[in-house]
Amino acid sequence: MNKFLTLIRRDMADNRGALVITPMVIAAILLAVTLFATLTGNARFGFDPEDYANAPQNRGAQGQVVIDAENGPATVKRGLDGKITITSADGRTKTLDQTIDPKTKAGIETVLPLGTAVASVLPLVIALITILFVLAGSLHDERKDRTILFWKSMPVSDLQTTSAKLVSIVGVGLFFAFAVTIVLHIAITGLAVATIGNVGITGISAATVFANASKVWTVLAVGLLIYVGWALPVYGWVSMVSAWAPKMPFVAAFAPLFVVPLVYMAIAYRGDDNDAILNALWEPAGRLIGEPMTQGMSNINVPNSENLPSIPVAEILEQLSSSLSEPGFWIGIGVAGAFILAASEIRRRRAL
């Protein structure tokens, strides 16, 4: 086990730029952009220099805009304290908080973490693409730079090496990106909650927002695990091609997955969506985009008597888990094992 952990540490160091630095840089950029927008945009905290300039005259904030409301044009203003007021056409002024009913506020508590999750998921999405490049180079690059001769002088089997590369790149790499995504989500959600409070909306519970965020994380974590299971045969295939390809391992790995079905479509496809050959040819690509695990997701029925937005964690998890009972999932795991063994055997028999 110590050897395996050492191999993972080594591979993480080898791929630190792609697997560690990249998600952190993306997250840092997203956070910086969000922070900048929060401080300077329409939802600013009142730090606009113009506000300060106008403060001595007690003229209030100039962040003023006229919108078309149901009963004619309404004027939206922000005060120096950051609070928003809305003056309708008939001259009545309300705070923004007064225009939002408790039911809507409960909806915000649910929708907010979903919205910020969409904004925060980029490091994970990029990592899902990045690992394909890293994996394609993993067993090829050590031959290219001849370091394989050093690593093969260590008492470590080819299967251990091949497996460790897969675990470090796909397992540790993806779940590190997941962790970065969660941290980013917490930060952006925190900023959003602070902004809501700053513009004067009361009754939005940060605890409830983060409780709902934790539901998103649960769904994301389970979804990621099941996704990896579905995509594992593709990862195994890429490892095997990496062990074999004399050059351009990424092209060698992915060209067959996309070119072969396209060629088939050009030659033999007659518009039949149930063409078994075509479906089989597209299956690896489908697994990579998570298609098998998302089938039926749109049919989730959420019992909701109050018609409030909700995050149906149990229903989503049930739907995700149901894909585990499909034979294709377990056949894929077996195929992945065969590819990893093949990659190990190829590495065993060729030093360079």
Added chain:
Amino acid sequence: MTEVLISAKGLAKNYGKKQALKPTNLEIPAGRIVGVIGANGAGKSTLLNCLLGLSDYEGDLQVMGMNPLMQRAALMEQVCFIADVATLPRWAKVADILDWVAGLHPKFDQAKAVARLKTTTVQLDSKVKSLSKGMIVQVHLAIALAIDARILVLDEPTLGLDIVNRRGFYDAILSDFFDETRTVIITTHQVDEVEPILSHAIFIRDGAVTLDASMDVVAERFLAVDVLDNQKAEAEALRPLYSRSLLGRTTFVFDGVAADHLKAFGEPRRVGLADLFVALAQ
């Protein structure tokens, strides 16, 4: 009886239709320093790759009683090798490499490696890519010498190094590694530099072993003598392996001719490995 560490019977390797190593029989016991000598592409590295389990092969091969190809991981606990100066990961720090080797090799003494490196100019927090060739060899050597192995295999380990580093490298192997229980196998182009430390020589030409003998046997079996022009016919009658005319003298190399017979032409002398290799290549 001396323990045999490497035993090969009919060991061969083909790359497609090309026979890189023709069927070869070898026995290498403990306590030897073996030089594997051959031209580029002769099959030296192919032989070493087979011994180290780095490529598949035909025939029977046992290294430390193990099948190198199928039991390489276990074998590498007993065997250490330095392929050449460019195989350490350039992106890694020296200290990280030492940590990883410590985690991967149960017979690696990290403290010993660090102590050795502290006597050099290599900084532990340096990345390999920032080191000179000589420093990289120092790192690799520190790792190799800190592993308690029975067999040390060196494949052109000093390629590209200056004379000072080359000499220091072999001095370290002799003083810090070699004893009668261990064996060192070296391939190198700098035959003259390793010749004084070799106890055994294996010549390879076009994938075939042309000589497999101890240095004592080589010294007894092969003799050279400078012959005057008026004695050339008599010398050629003894069927020399090789002759070379230079500056008015002809040097003949003989295989298995007694020194007493050769004294009639001049003082017989031992044949250097480089000269012997050329002679056998004719």
